[in-house]
Amino acid sequence: MLSRTADHLFWMARYTERAENTARMLDANYQLALVPQSDEYAALGWRAMLSISELAGIYAAGHARMTSRDVIAFMSSDRDNLSSIISCLGAARENARAVRGSITTELWETLNTTWLEAQRMLADGVLERDPCEFFEWVKFRSHLSRGAQLGTMVKDEAFYFMRLGTFLERADNTARILDVKYEMLEQRSPLAQPLAQSLDYYHWAAVLRSVSGFEVYRKVYRDVIVPERVASLLILFADWPRSLAASLDEIAQIIVRVRTARSAPAEAMALQLHADVRAALIGDILRGGLHAWLTEFLLRVNELGSCISRDFLVPLAPEPAAAQSQSQSASQSQSQTQSQSQTQPHAA
Numbered sequence: 491m492l493s494r495t496a497d498h499l500f501w502m503a504r505y506t507e508r509a510e511n512t513a514r515m516l517d518a519n520y521q522l523a524l525v526p527q528s529d530e531y532a533a534l535g536w537r538a539m540l541s542i543s544e545l546a547g548i549y550a551a552g553h554a555r556m557t558s559r560d561v562i563a564f565m566s567s568d569r570d571n572l573s574s575i576i577s578c579l580g581a582a583r584e585n586a587r588a589v590r591g592s593i594t595t596e597l598w599e600t601l602n603t604t605w606l607e608a609q610r611m612l613a614d615g616v617l618e619r620d621p622c623e624f625f626e627w628v629k630f631r632s633h634l635s636r637g638a639q640l641g642t643m644v645k646d647e648a649f650y651f652m653r654l655g656t657f658l659e660r661a662d663n664t665a666r667i668l669d670v671k672y673e674m675l676e677q678r679s680p681l682a683q684p685l686a687q688s689l690d691y692y693h694w695a696a697v698l699r700s701v702s703g704f705e706v707y708r709k710v711y712r713d714v715i716v717p718e719r720v721a722s723l724l725i726l727f728a729d730w731p732r733s734l735a736a737s738l739d740e741i742a743q744i745i746v747r748v749r750t751a752r753s754a755p756a757e758a759m760a761l762q763l764h765a766d767v768r769a770a771l772i773g774d775i776l777r778g779g780l781h782a783w784l785t786e787f788l789l790r791v792n793e794l795g796s797c798i799s800r801d802f803l804v805p806l807a808p809e810p811a812a813a814q815s816q817s818q819s820a821s822q823s824q825s826q827t828q829s830q831s832q833t834q835p836h837a838a
Contacts, residue, residue: 493804499593503639506582507659515666519670537556580605600631601635611624647748657740658794661791664724668697672784735767735768756802760794763794
């Protein structure tokens with residue numbers, strides 16, 4: 491397979507998964523905002539979400555206040571935000587259009603219809619009327635896209651590069667969703683502590699629901715919701731498809747299937763990350779600090795994504811040394827620019 495074709499398929503899947511996970515994160519924060527709490531603590535949730543997504547600076551440049559309405563619009567419908575849901579759905583559609591002959595009609599029609607319907611729903615004011623309706627619809631359309639892949643695609647290299655993009659993006663976003671809560675715990679003031687602790691059950695329940703893990707938690711633990719078990723489920727429970735361990739299981743298997751003569755560095759990096767997560771114990775992670783562990787994990791996932799691009803795909807354009815970071819927003823900006831340029835016949 492041509493590296494450019496594989497690149498489009500990989501990013502098509504990543505953008506679809508990114509749109510879904512952004513919807514999940516927004517939905518969780520919106521539900522939490524409905525729980526009685528101080529305005530300061532409610533704003534802390536939105537601030538933590540933007541911080542974990544590496545978008546706080548971009549948001550602050552265009553917004554004077556931190557309000558749920560403004561953050562939801564920024565993360566959902568702002569076309570100037572390359573990480574917004576509408577931007578991700580548009581990028582997924584453009585990458586699919588560029589390799590129309592490599593995907594099935596069912597998959598193309600799913601992605602194209604999603605893009606068209608998303609624009610219509612936003613124009614009709616769905617975010618002002620009922621944001622949760624839009625978030626649920628985005629999640630459903632992402633499920634439909636994966637169903638079209640699994641139900642209609644031949645399991646060849648095209649299929650595996652799409653799956654590789656899906657699970658790499660899922661690992662990144664599941665870690666960020668979990669880290670949002672711990673970012674809030676670290677930032678809340680001592681005066682807010684008693685109230686925040688009384689709301690913890692609702693917050694952790696919302697986190698679980700945001701990753702479709704609430705019923706799974708009840709089935710696995712059959713007990714009250716506690717942070718240690720939530721973290722263990724999202725990180726280490728390999729039998730649940732949205733955990734970090736499960737995502738890395740898939741990445742490790744796929745990267746071996748699509749190996750090439752020059753892919754040894756990416757393969758070694760993926761297998762090492764997979765082995766480290768599978769060998770981890772939740773007690774050790776928490777003693778060393780969950781936020782620190784998740785930060786290192788995100789750095790390694792970002793590095794793996796760059797290595798996969800270098801060894802298999804069209805490499806991302808290098809950043810200036812002063813601007814280099816391992817943030818999600820940087821990789822999103824690079825990949826958005828890359829996906830747009832690659833749809834042109836003269837792209838390198």
